[in-house]
Amino acid sequence: MKALPFKIPKTQHNAILFQEDSSTLFYDKLHQHEEIQISCIIKGEGTLLISDTVHPYKQGSVFVIGSWQPHVFRSIYRNGEISNMFSIFFSPSSFGETFFNLSELQKTHAFFEAATYGFQPTIRTDDLVSIFYKMQSASEYDRLILFLELIKLLSVNSKKLLTTGLFTQILSEHEGKRMSEIMDLILTNFHKKLSLEDAVTTANMTKTAFCKYFKNRTNRTFFDFLTEVRIHHAADTLLRYPDLPIQLIAEQCGFNNLSHFNRKFRHYKDTTPSAYRDSQGS
CATH class of the missing domain: 1.10.10.60 (Homeodomain-like)
Known part of the structure; x- marks a missing residue:
């Protein structure tokens, strides 16, 4: 599996992809992808490395990772315990070039502006986690409705920005592999x-x-x-x-x-x- 860039397996007929990761360790290579990622930690703890910053995560943590932001969730291994994470991946363009510019969706602009830096919501996280659980078993139609509700809540939520916004490079596979090895050295040792x-x-x-x-x-x-x-x-x-x-x-x-x-x-x-x-x- 290539470290960077990372290809999200979303079909051309789906605007969003819901993914559940369940393992003793999450995918532990520094990677980046075009899609915006919204992740909810269902179980487990560890460190999120994103662009030029590090942040601890635990059960109930929710993160928004912007397009092409290099990141890795490094799980803390505890005697074979399973870590579990729900994630949504999407590109705004999958909804059409003008969808999120509609006047009815003007409030979502705050979400996309903050997503440029990556962010962590600081209040009403229980409501966000609840939406992720509903998405797990929802039909594609209901999942889309829940997705819009998720974006709505994240748009009006208080936010902690995750990065400085200074890192804007799309890394080559070779560079990504090198940075991944350097970060792995630091986070492991x-x-x-x-x-x-x-x-x-x-x-x-x-x-x-x-x-x-x-x-x-x-x-x-x-x-x-x-x-x-x-x-x-x-x-x-x-x-x-x-x-x-x-x-x-x-x-x-x-x-x-x-x-x-x-x-x-x-x-x-x-x-x-x-x-x-x-x-x-x-």
Whole structure:
């Protein structure tokens, strides 16, 4: 299966595709596709890497991924437990060039504007999850009606944008494979000691070429991106395991110095680890 680009198996007679992924691990290669993707996590937890950012996900999380945004859902493997995700794939043009420009659908423009960056709805997620469950067994006609209801709710919902919008490239298969291997290195080994040489070897590039390549595609240095991944995992672990000592969490996420961890955590989260745990966990 090609890493990038990724072909969505939608027939020419269907405007939308409903897909259910059920496995111990979701498809774990960085990929991109033309279709807008709306995904709902039914069961499981892990990390969504999208373009130049990382975000934790868990049961009930809903994400909108824009056209051609490189992304991968990296599941946390837990003793063979199954992860389950429902997704809708569609291209606006499948409905005709002017459908979403109709005056009756003017409110959907907020959805498509935010989808350019990718976004996560922040309220009424239970209503969104309910629609996905109904879609699972619905006829094609009813599924289309439910899809429009889903777009309606997502259009008026409060939104957390997922990316900076700076990454707009459509990657070649070769580039996609290279980026996938680099991201796999980071997401699989962030808790270990990772060096620039490890990344350079994985990418099969010189150090100078790699640093320029990575910065151009993520708007971050390799170590800035690695640190951000570590902080995201640390923040998630702080809330999932409220009794776990902060120093142990720092070590498990790749920090061997507590003061350095505290300083980086404050930089990314604007608060201390203990204050974050107290405020988010309450």
